Amino acid sequence: MNEPDVPRGIREDAIAKGRNYALYSLLKSPLAVASVLMLLLVVVLAVFAPQIAPYDPYRIIMSERLQPPSLKHIMGTDNVGRDVFSRIAYGARTSLAIVAVVVGTATVFGTLMGAVSGYLGRQTDMVVMRIVDVFLAIPPVLLAIVTVAALGMTLYNVMLGLGLSWWTWHARIVRGEVLRLKETRMVLALRAMGASPGRILFRHIIPNCAGPILVQTTTQAGLVVLAAAGLSFLGLGPPPPSPDWGYMIANGRNYLPAQWWMSTFPGIAILVMSMGFMLLGDYLRDYLAREVK
C-alpha cells in the first residue's frame, strides 16, 4: 500500500516515554483502536454471555412473541418469544468458536504444508502445490456449501467445510516466504553449523514468516465470520435451537417488514465482528510493511 509514512518519530516518541513500540503505534491509529474495541466487544459478549444476557436464549414464551425493541427487550423478541439480545450474546460464542477452530486449523495446517513444501522442494512441492491448486479452483463458500450439504448439518461439518479451502491461502504465502528465506545467509550459516532441517525450518524459518502469517490469519478471520454466517443463513449452519447469527437473520426474514428487528440486529453483530478483524488485518499489514522498510 502506498500509505503516507507515519509522522517521523513515533518510535523515538515511544522510546522516550518508555512505552512498548508495537502497542504505542497501535494506540496512535484510530482505526486500529476501533478494530480492537470491536473485537473486545464480541469477546466480552461471548465470555460473559450468561452474565450479560438478561434472559435465557432458549426460553420460549409465546405470550411475549414478536415484541418490538423496548426497555424490557432492548432488541425485541423473536417469533417464539425469545429475547433477541440474549440470543445475540450467546451467538457470539458460536461465531467465535467457528472462527477460532477454522482459522486456527487453517493456519497451523497451511503453514506446515507450505513450509515443508517450500523447504523440501522437488516432488513434495509439486504434489502439495497441485493439491492446493485443486482447492483453489473451487470458490471457498461453494466448497463449504457442498461439503455441509453432503455430510450433514452439524457444527463439526461446518468447520470442516470452511477449513478445507482456507488453509491453501496460508500454504501459498508461507511457501513463498520459505522459498525466499531458504536462500538467505542465515540458513546457509545454520547448515554450516550442522543444524538439522527440522530445526532450521521450525526454529528459524517459520518464526521469520510470522508477520505475513499474522496478517493472513487476521484478515481470513473476518472472511470466515462472513462465510460461516452465510452458511447458517442458508440453513447449513449449526442445527436450529442453538443461537446463531446467520440463522437468526434467516428466521427473521420471514417476518419482514413488520418485525424488522429480528434480522437487523444479528446482521449488525456480524458486521461489527468481521469489520474488527478486517481493520486489524489492514493495520497489521501497514505496520509490518513500515517495519520492513
Add this chain to the structure above:
Amino acid sequence: MAQGHPVVEELAQYLPASLELVLLSIICIILVGVCLGIASALYKNRWPDVFARGFAVLGNSMPEFWFALMLSLLFFFTWRVLPASGRIAPLIGAPRRITGMYILDSLLAGNWDALRSSMLHMILPVVSLAITRLAAITRMTRTAFLDVLSQDYMSTHRAYGFRPRALILRYGLKNALPPILSVMGLMTGGLFASTFLIETVFSFPGIGLYAMTAIVYRDYQPVIACAVLFSLIYGVINVLVDISYAWLDPRVRYG
C-alpha cells in the same frame, strides 16, 4: 432429478439467469470500482479518497445477504419503489426465449415493457452482489494507479501537453488494468458462490436457488453438478484473464 428431469437440462434452464446476474454485477463492479479507485488515487488523502476507502472497508465486512435483506426492507417493503423477488413482473411474463437472459431477450424482441421490468428486478440483487466486492477493486485500482502515476512516462506525456483526461484514460488506465483484471478474475468465483445467498434472498430463479432447493430435498446430484459447473466457469474466466495480459501488455509472452 427430484423433478424427474436430467440435471443437465435443468442447469441449462437456470444458468442464463445466474449468468445475467453475475455479468451485470461484474460490469457494475468494474465501472464503479475503477472510478472510485481512480478518484481515490488522484485525490490521495483528500475527501474522495477517504470516502472511497471508508466505503470499501464497510462493504468489505458487510454480510451481503443481510445487506440484501436490508435493501429489500427499505426499497421494497417500506418505499415500494423496487421489486425484490423474481426476475420479471408476473403480469408481463418472460420474453420469448432466445438466450434465456431476460434483458437481452427483451432487447432482441423489442419488448420494452419486459425490458423495463427485468431491469428493475435486477437492481437490488446486482447492488447486493456488487457492494461487498467494490472494496477489492477500488483498493487494487488505487494502488495500481498510484504506481502508474509515479512512472516516468506519465510525467513525459504530461510535459508533451496531453490533456489530463486522455492521459488518465489512455495511458494510465491501460497500464493499471492487468492487476485490476486479475483481481476481478479471482473474484468471479466468489460471485458465483454468492448467487446461492442472493438468489435465495430475492427468490431469483437461477442456479443458486435451484441448488438450494435441491439441498432441501436431499437431492445431491444438482449440487455437485452446480459446483463443477461454477468451478469450470471460474477456471475458464481466469485463463481468459491471463490471456488478456498479453493483449494489454505486449511484453508478456507465453512460451
